[in-house]
Amino acid sequence: xxxxxxxxxxxxxxxxxxxxxxxxxxxxxxxxxxxxxxxxxxxxxxxxxxxxxxxxxxxxxxxxxxxxxxxxxxxxxxxxxxxxxxxxxxxxxxxxxxxxxxxxxxxxxxxxxxxxxxxxxxxxxxxxxxxxxxxxxxxxxxxxxxxxxxxxxxxxxxxxxxxxxxxxxxxxxxxxxxxxxxxxxxxxxxxxxxxxxxxxxxxxxxxxxxxxxxxxxxxxxxxxxxxxxxxxxxxxxxxxxxxxxxxxxxxxxxxxxxxxxxxxxxxxxxxxxxxxxxxxxxxxxxxxxxxxxxxxxxxxxxxxxxxxxxxxxxxxxxxxxxxxxxxxxxxxxxxxxxxxxxxxxxxxxxxxxxxxxxxxxxxxxxxxxxxxxxxxxxxx
Numbered sequence: 001x002x003x004x005x006x007x008x009x010x011x012x013x014x015x016x017x018x019x020x021x022x023x024x025x026x027x028x029x030x031x032x033x034x035x036x037x038x039x040x041x042x043x044x045x046x047x048x049x050x051x052x053x054x055x056x057x058x059x060x061x062x063x064x065x066x067x068x069x070x071x072x073x074x075x076x077x078x079x080x081x082x083x084x085x086x087x088x089x090x091x092x093x094x095x096x097x098x099x100x101x102x103x104x105x106x107x108x109x110x111x112x113x114x115x116x117x118x119x120x121x122x123x124x125x126x127x128x129x130x131x132x133x134x135x136x137x138x139x140x141x142x143x144x145x146x147x148x149x150x151x152x153x154x155x156x157x158x159x160x161x162x163x164x165x166x167x168x169x170x171x172x173x174x175x176x177x178x179x180x181x182x183x184x185x186x187x188x189x190x191x192x193x194x195x196x197x198x199x200x201x202x203x204x205x206x207x208x209x210x211x212x213x214x215x216x217x218x219x220x221x222x223x224x225x226x227x228x229x230x231x232x233x234x235x236x237x238x239x240x241x242x243x244x245x246x247x248x249x250x251x252x253x254x255x256x257x258x259x260x261x262x263x264x265x266x267x268x269x270x271x272x273x274x275x276x277x278x279x280x281x282x283x284x285x286x287x288x289x290x291x292x293x294x295x296x297x298x299x300x301x302x303x304x305x306x307x308x309x310x311x312x313x314x315x316x317x318x319x320x321x322x323x324x325x326x327x328x329x330x331x332x333x334x335x336x337x338x339x340x341x342x343x344x345x346x347x348x349x350x351x352x353x354x355x356x357x358x359x360x361x362x363x364x365x366x367x368x369x370x371x372x373x374x375x376x377x378x379x380x
Contacts, residue, residue, distance in 0.1 A: 129157030265328030282325035289340035
């Protein structure tokens with residue numbers, strides 16, 4: 001038995017131990033797909049560096065194969081262009097733009113999608129192709145179509161899939177448009193996050209089908225939702241337990257901005273503890289309330305900057321206890337965040353699993369508790 005096979009078997013055993021309800025078909029896929037073909041090289045973050053530096057790890061380097069078979073996300077591209085093979089120095093800085101998601105999350109999402117033999121599935125975000133290979137093993141090549149935005153990433157994934165013995169239908173293009181020529185599909189799974197559910201998806205998945213997607217925004221808070229498609233352009237769903245995050249789809253990412261300059265504004269006491277925005281769900285609730293804002297800072301010192309209007313809000317500890325907030329610009333960001341967080345607190349600060357989403361011709365709305373409860377419109 002090769003070292004790769006041994007490591008793969010050990011990873012599958014650990015995944016089964018952590019998730020004993022893993023379906024046999026997915027256990028078989030995890031045991032059969034050689035992840036090393038899809039992550040021939042990757043980046044490791046260098047601990048303690050600010051901004052984060054990344055060290056390339058290439059095939060044959062010490063620890064390379066062990067890293068491939070760790071249950072970790074492996075970064076494979078920076079800044080939409082830099083791959084490990086391109087790096088000649090010891091480490092580089094950049095923003096992660098493509099990766100191989102940790103196997104436990106990939107398998108958990110495939111299971112949550114509820115695919116069955118005979119289903120036709122559309123995957124948005126081929127990435128390295130590892131998730132695609134798992135789906136092709138379970139469903140067969142003819143039942144799976146995968147869309148990748150980046151042609152370089154897509155080309156590498158195509159080669160890796162071929163080397164692994166798979167041949168699903170691959171498309172290079174904007175995954176937010178889905179597959180206009182290939183529907184209808186029974187299921188859609190997205191391995192990138194989006195600010196709202198793209199309307200083409202809701203017309204390419206047949207009524208009764210399901211969409212599994214992570215909703216995010218310009219503050220990069222994430223929540224995984226499973227939607228049931230009721231008809232063309234119509235769906236309802238709930239957000240799922242756990243903590244899932246993905247890189248945002250490039251067409252949905254925030255626009256470039258100049259260097260942040262904090263300007264004077266109107267000051268008042270804050271009605272909430274700013275540290276609530278450091279909570280997983282608290283940060284997401286704040287993002288729902290101020291979807292065009294980027295969040296920086298931590299604890300009592302939070303900064304919100306609305307990319308579209310230039311509006312700002314910043315908090316600080318109060319001189320006599322409590323906290324203060326300074327706001328400026330046409331959008332009172334902290335006013336909106338306070339109201340949303342207070343509604344969430346009044347409901348007992350539930351995890352995102354306490355929220356749902358409704359999509360219709362009227363718009364897309366995330367709600368707390370029930371459809372007639374407090375809600376926020378997504379920025380379509």
